[in-house]
Amino acid sequence: xxxxxxxxxxxxxxxxxxxxxxxxxxxxxxxxxxxxxxxxxxxxxxxxxxxxxxxxxxxxxxxxxxxxxxxxxxxxxxxxxxxxxxxxxxxxxxxxxxxxxxxxxxxxxxxxxxxxxxxxxxxxxxxxxxxxxxxxxxxxxxxxxxxxxxxxxxxxxxxxxxxxxxxxxxxxxxxxxxxxxxxxxxxxxxxxxxxxxxxxxxxxxxxxx
Amino acid sequence: xxxxxxxxxxxxxxxxxxxxxxxxxxxxxxxxxxxxxxxxxxxxxxxxxxxxxxxxxxxxxxxxxxxxxxxxxxxxxxxxxxxxxxxxxxxxxxxxxxxxxxxxxxxxxxx
Numbered sequence: 208x209x210x211x212x213x214x215x216x217x218x219x220x221x222x223x224x225x226x227x228x229x230x231x232x233x234x235x236x237x238x239x240x241x242x243x244x245x246x247x248x249x250x251x252x253x254x255x256x257x258x259x260x261x262x263x264x265x266x267x268x269x270x271x272x273x274x275x276x277x278x279x280x281x282x283x284x285x286x287x288x289x290x291x292x293x294x295x296x297x298x299x300x301x302x303x304x305x306x307x308x309x310x311x312x313x314x315x316x317x318x319x320x321x322x323x324x325x326x327x328x329x330x331x332x333x334x335x336x337x338x339x340x341x342x343x344x345x346x347x348x349x350x351x352x353x354x355x356x357x358x359x360x361x362x363x364x365x366x367x368x369x370x371x372x373x374x375x376x377x378x379x380x381x382x383x384x385x386x387x388x389x390x391x392x393x394x395x396x397x398x399x400x401x402x403x404x405x406x407x408x409x410x411x412x413x414x415x416x
Numbered sequence: 417x418x419x420x421x422x423x424x425x426x427x428x429x430x431x432x433x434x435x436x437x438x439x440x441x442x443x444x445x446x447x448x449x450x451x452x453x454x455x456x457x458x459x460x461x462x463x464x465x466x467x468x469x470x471x472x473x474x475x476x477x478x479x480x481x482x483x484x485x486x487x488x489x490x491x492x493x494x495x496x497x498x499x500x501x502x503x504x505x506x507x508x509x510x511x512x513x514x515x516x517x518x519x520x521x522x523x524x525x526x527x
Contacts, residue, residue, distance in 0.1 A: 243504035254512040258519035292437035396485040407474035411456040
């Protein structure tokens with residue numbers, strides 16, 4: 208097998224680390240399988256939301272009444288920026304001999320992710336403050352379930368980063384940690400893809416109906 | 417394997433290319449997001465056209481993210497991953513369409 212070829216989508220590390228590159232193929236493919244199953248989970252939550260947002264109001268608020276486009280816009284900007292900073296971290300991971308740039312971009316990514324979660328929690332508190340809790344209607348249940356699942360994913364990705372942090376200091380784990388960060392990158396980018404769908408079908412559709 | 421795009425030989429060259437891909441990814445995503453938000457805020461068209469437009473933009477942006485952030489493309493060397501993504505797309509289509517169909521049908525019967 209040639210190490211010159213791209214073996215998996217994403218940043219390949221063939222030139223800078225041929226051995227880890229060959230090890231990467233099955234591991235990355237396996238993670239793709241997980242990502243796709245996760246994507247199925249999100250689309251089913253979205254489909255449920257789609258049905259509930261049309262006739263699951265049960266006398267409670269309609270999508271338009273709870274849609275806050277400003278907040279959704281800020282959250283979108285935060286998550287998109289974090290996707291870009293993780294792309295920069297991946298490039299630093301591949302080419303730089305020291306970990307300085309990698310660590311800097313990972314911290315920026317984690318902070319943007321944390322700010323995103325903070326905004327979402329603020330949204331939830333605002334909603335709950337108006338008595339719009341999940342128990343009110345099928346629509347609100349679906350709303351909280353969908354956004355909450357996504358938020359938990361982002362939170363677990365941040366925990367994952369925190370777990371990798373001490374491992375980065377151990378030279379013996381270098382190849383292993385590289386592969387882990389490459390998978391974390393895929394996970395993070397996928398969460399942004401899911402957010403694109405959520406923003407469109409929850410917030411933009413909500414504002415348009 | 418004539419269609420295969422080999423990795424570039426020089427590190428600088430591939431680093432520049434990957435950086436450029438990321439910037440293109442960010443730029444395209446920002447433009448698509450802004451258009452979508454503008455459509456939802458100013459609502460230039462009727463409701464059904466608007467929803468179709470927003471759905472189309474979302475689909476386009478998801479494809480864009482897959483191409484530029486997740487680096488899924490048509491290279492023969494990672495056809496496996498592309499096939500996995502496309503198969504998942506088919507599953508998702510069946511499940512979403514099926515769910516919506518059944519739930520709406522149920523609703524009509526109850527009404």
